[in-house]
Amino acid sequence: MKTRITELLGIEHPILLSGMSWISVPSMVAAVSNAGGLGLLATGVLDTEQTRKAVREIRELTDKPFGANVSLLFPGAAQNAQVLLEEKVPVINFSLGKGDWIVQAAHEYGGKVLATVTNLRHARRAQEYGCDAVIATGNEAAAHGEQVTTFCLVPSLASNLDIPVIAAGGVGDGRGLAAALALGAEGVAMGTRFMTTVESPLHENYKRLSLEKDVYDTLYSKRFDGLWCRVLDTEGARKAIRRGLNPIQMLKAIPNSRSIAQMLKLPYWKLFIGVLASGWENAKQLAYMANAFKLIRIATEDGDTVNGVLPVGQVTGLLHDIPTVKEVIERTVKEAEEVIRRLNDKVG
């Protein structure tokens, strides 16, 4: 299936792996790229050294195009982006910040840049920066979708942008791929579907849970990490959302942010002062995220279903098995093609 996205990124199928912390690791990225999609490495919980190592590891596992994401809101993200540029990573995906300098630098070596957006204002700005495409996150997506759903966001962006749109949110099978293309997208990014595959490093407990849960079993709240965020409806998630960011949670953010500093190998005083200097709203946001990060890690890595929290999309309710990455991609494309042919027969 050829679309503007397969052409742009030099890939076989218009399917991307979303960059998810602790999930989109080198082996997953390579598995998706080797199967003809495009894997995106998550760098949010990596320091610069780990980022460089991960990129090189991917290159050992695949000679196909791949990418990496940076959430510019986080401490250390700009430094990671710098590493991606030095390593000439074929595709860089940025979110939650101003990535114009990434576009400039990436285009110098022929790299492509995708901006993750939730609305037309940000999408237009990304286009002005020279981004090559946008990833449009609908309300139903895992983590940070906003109010507008894929069904309305994708056609709105597709009508108003010159660069192609990649739909993220709600896509878990060939029906979703065909529908996204019908709405005007040129490709899809899948997170929740890839999370529950053989190769995914997601803890078995959560793979099993993802199969049991239905489309109704997600929570959508601003009280998990300070942004609108969709997570799997579990005891741990309900607790975290009930707590929100009360004073005790603010205090807990201190050790949690210390472990983030360690994780990112940033000097702690530098992180701390940097965060305070960035203003109260931002500091609060980062405190929220420091706590949230910990809860996501104990879900994905430790499989803690009582206290952990896993960001997932509503599409979790459409998953019924744990296939390989290659199976997901092949059957998604095959089903989409069948759907399209069947519709074409109806049209006559």
Added chain:
Amino acid sequence: MKTRITELLGIEHPILLSGMSWISVPSMVAAVSNAGGLGLLATGVLDTEQTRKAVREIRELTDKPFGANVSLLFPGAAQNAQVLLEEKVPVINFSLGKGDWIVQAAHEYGGKVLATVTNLRHARRAQEYGCDAVIATGNEAAAHGEQVTTFCLVPSLASNLDIPVIAAGGVGDGRGLAAALALGAEGVAMGTRFMTTVESPLHENYKRLSLEKDVYDTLYSKRFDGLWCRVLDTEGARKAIRRGLNPIQMLKAIPNSRSIAQMLKLPYWKLFIGVLASGWENAKQLAYMANAFKLIRIATEDGDTVNGVLPVGQVTGLLHDIPTVKEVIERTVKEAEEVIRRLNDKVG
């Protein structure tokens, strides 16, 4: 375009007009049915006599199949359903209640019954009642969608039901129709798109506003009428949601429900006692709705943009003109067919 829904309902195009109070009046219903879709009369604000008159009026305006809806939560709805059955209305659409007796009676004269649902549990029950199809309301829809979006709800229902699914929520053009069919729907119901047409009785002020607003410009809250409800983001809507149902609003519900009693020509004491007898939760719900009804009426009829409230879907942001009903239907089908053919060319 032939689908299970066009076959089932004996219509040319798989497009329904949602039954919207003060909008889906006989002339609108007939306009949609005459253009090859299926108009659904809204009976929520009609008494039995008006319902009978409206049905007869539609029959004078069209010899095509048409339908009518009843929201079984409301006082007087069962009586209206009785009238629809007596009049042998070809298609009856019920929501918010147990409609098994409607199915039985309608099937006796060859009528078809559609249940409006927001989840699989209700959809399965509707199928057990013998309903002929379900209308699946996604989160992005006007008024009473729940959390799950069209993109996830439609495939989930389509996979788990034998009866066909009609997608409601997010559909305003041919891309939406094609996408809904790709997700497994056999037809679509459009409300917001038909509201802003030449024939629509919606006040000009709101037709204009609908064109100005974007996909982001809706509010989704439980504090407007007590159920999760999506409305146009206006000053009046924000005020109504801020107020919620405080004690003063409870008192205001008394005259408002009196005017509903008048509107439905129900003896007020009977309505009042009936509501109280139905339990506190239900009484509170009806008090909420009594107030909400007034605000919707002054929006749709009087065009009051300061105090009125108009239920709309996110798709309002995809509307750019005020076409005739016939134009909407014809171009939606044409565009959907073009989209499908273009996708088919990509598949090869």
